[in-house]
Structure formats: structure tokens, C-alpha cells
Amino acid sequence: MRIARFSLDGNVAFGVVEGDELDIIKGHPFAGVERSGQRIPLDKVRLLPPVLPNKVVAIGRNYAEHARELGNDVPDVPVTFFKPSTSVAGPGDPIAYPGFSSEVHYEAELAVVIGRMCKEVPRARVRDVVLGYTCANDVTARDVQRAENQWARAKGFDTSCPLGPWVETEVDPADLAVQCTVNGEQRQLGRTSEMVRSVEDLVVHITEAMTLLPGDVILTGTPAGVGPLHVGDEVAVTIEGIGTLTNKVIKRD
Structure with a gap:
């Protein structure tokens, strides 16, 4: 559905x-x-964005090749950060290029949408707390990410979290193709089976620490191939069995 x-x-x-x-x-x-x-x-x-999350919990470096392309090792534990609710944009909404950055990157990701309030979820119950899955773009000011110890500004600016076009409730997230194109040219192509930690791993890990609410979103990491976006670009994230999320980059007012 x-x-x-x-x-x-x-x-x-x-x-x-x-x-x-x-x-x-x-x-x-x-x-x-x-x-x-x-x-x-x-x-x-x-x-519109398929949900309005109270919080977006994102995972960094969850694909080994992506970690390596940026000169990082695969972390021993998941790298967890937040994107604020004000970062969320919907299908067709513009991505506003932030004035404090000159190197903004796309990151195509599978997003998990939580369906009920949950905490300390055992692995066997993960599917019970998930409403479904959608496409996400973890838009990142890469120069700011490198310069600052925290990733809050680099990954939390307004419109840096496009979600959509809808929530698919019946797809199996274990092995889906994840693709990103910019102006119709393929830039990323990976599979969720390449994730270092699965959806189940991530839900268990996150809910050990915090309560997730209905509509909250987990971003599961991006495959290799990230790169720059420029004003005027059209970026599309396509995930097998879900659909395509398309946004255009504009100059921030």
C-alpha cells in the first residue's frame, strides 16, 4: 500500500x-x-512530505564504500545524528542552496517511517513498529561538515531533508536498489543489502536510547557516489519498489 x-x-x-x-x-x-x-x-x-516527523534520526557511514570515498573507516558503532523537522521538504519542493556553503552534496537514502510509539524494541518486533518506507535525500553541506565537529548545520539546514513521494508499506527493505540522478545522469547506484547495519539493527540501536513517535523517520545511510549539487540542478532519488523523489536546487533568498 x-x-x-x-x-x-x-x-x-x-x-x-x-x-x-x-x-x-x-x-x-x-x-x-x-x-x-x-x-x-x-x-x-x-x-506533501509523506509525514511530518517529530525527529529525523540519521545514520552516517552505513555503506562501506561511501565511508571510504570520503576517507573514513567504517565505524564500530552506528554514527547517529539528527535532522530537525524544519529540514523536511516534499516531492517537487525546492532545495534552497544555503548561503553559508559552497559545496552541497546529494545523498540518496532509504528512509524508515515509524508507525507507533516505541522504545527498546527487540529485533523480532521491529517490523511491528514500522509503518513503511520512503525515499530520502540527506542533502549535506560537505565543506561545513568537514569544518565543524558537529554535523547540525551541515545536515540540518532548511530543505536539507526531502522525503517522498509516499510511504510504501509492503516492501521488504533488505535488498532494494537505491539510485540518484542529477539532471538525468546517474550518480549513485547501490543496494540496501550493502548496508553495514540493517534496518532491524538500526531500530534496535536507536530505541535503546530514545522513544520514537509515529511519523518519526530513520535515514539509513547512503551508498557511494555522492557529489556536488548546483543551483538549477534537478536531483532524483529512486528506490526499487517505492518510487522517485525529485527536487530542484534553487538559490536561497
Whole structure:
């Protein structure tokens, strides 16, 4: 099931994507999906970020080749950082190039969407707390990341976390193709089976320390091939079985 969040005539709602139509959901998907039977064409709505997370918990260096391409070793424990809710953008929304950076990179990632409040989740229960999966772009000011000990500004600026186009609830995350293109040219191509730590590993690790809430998002790391974005570029993240998230880079006002 593909669950989208959308805007129509100033109203925001969730719907189930079926072909080129949306079946509007009563309420929200975290209490179970109840279809209204009211269907609208997909091209008549504006797709929004599929969730508005309380927090985005991101994992760094979770693909060995990506760690190496930036001159890093694979860490002994997951490198964990946060992206604020204000960094989230939706499909088709612009990525605003921050004025404090001159080297902004794309990072295509599988995103895990949490479906219920959870803490200290045992491995056998991970699938029970996950609503589904979506595409993400962990946009990074690489020069700032190198210069500062903390990654908060480098990875947390406004529009640095595009998510979408919807949440896919029925895909198996174990071995999916993850691709990034810039202006139609392939820049990244990897598989989630190459992750050093699996979705299950990450949920267990994160919830040892903190409570995750419905709609929270985990970014699982990016494969090798990261590189620069420039004003005017169109960047697209495609994940097998989920869809494509496309955004254009603009100059920040």
C-alpha cells in the first residue's frame, strides 16, 4: 500500500495511491487505514512530505564504500545524528542552496517511517513498529561538515531533508536498489543489502536510547557516489519498489 499526504484546495489529508488516483483516508494512517471511498486524480493534488516527523534520526557511514570515498573507516558503532523537522521538504519542493556553503552534496537514502510509539524494541518486533518506507535525500553541506565537529548545520539546514513521494508499506527493505540522478545522469547506484547495519539493527540501536513517535523517520545511510549539487540542478532519488523523489536546487533568498 502506498500512502501519500497531500494538499487539495488548502486542505491536507492522507490517501492511498492506486494507479493515477488517490483514495482519501479517514483521519491518519497511524491508527489504521480506513478508506473513505472518495477518489481524486493524483494529478489534481500537491503531494506533501509523506509525514511530518517529530525527529529525523540519521545514520552516517552505513555503506562501506561511501565511508571510504570520503576517507573514513567504517565505524564500530552506528554514527547517529539528527535532522530537525524544519529540514523536511516534499516531492517537487525546492532545495534552497544555503548561503553559508559552497559545496552541497546529494545523498540518496532509504528512509524508515515509524508507525507507533516505541522504545527498546527487540529485533523480532521491529517490523511491528514500522509503518513503511520512503525515499530520502540527506542533502549535506560537505565543506561545513568537514569544518565543524558537529554535523547540525551541515545536515540540518532548511530543505536539507526531502522525503517522498509516499510511504510504501509492503516492501521488504533488505535488498532494494537505491539510485540518484542529477539532471538525468546517474550518480549513485547501490543496494540496501550493502548496508553495514540493517534496518532491524538500526531500530534496535536507536530505541535503546530514545522513544520514537509515529511519523518519526530513520535515514539509513547512503551508498557511494555522492557529489556536488548546483543551483538549477534537478536531483532524483529512486528506490526499487517505492518510487522517485525529485527536487530542484534553487538559490536561497
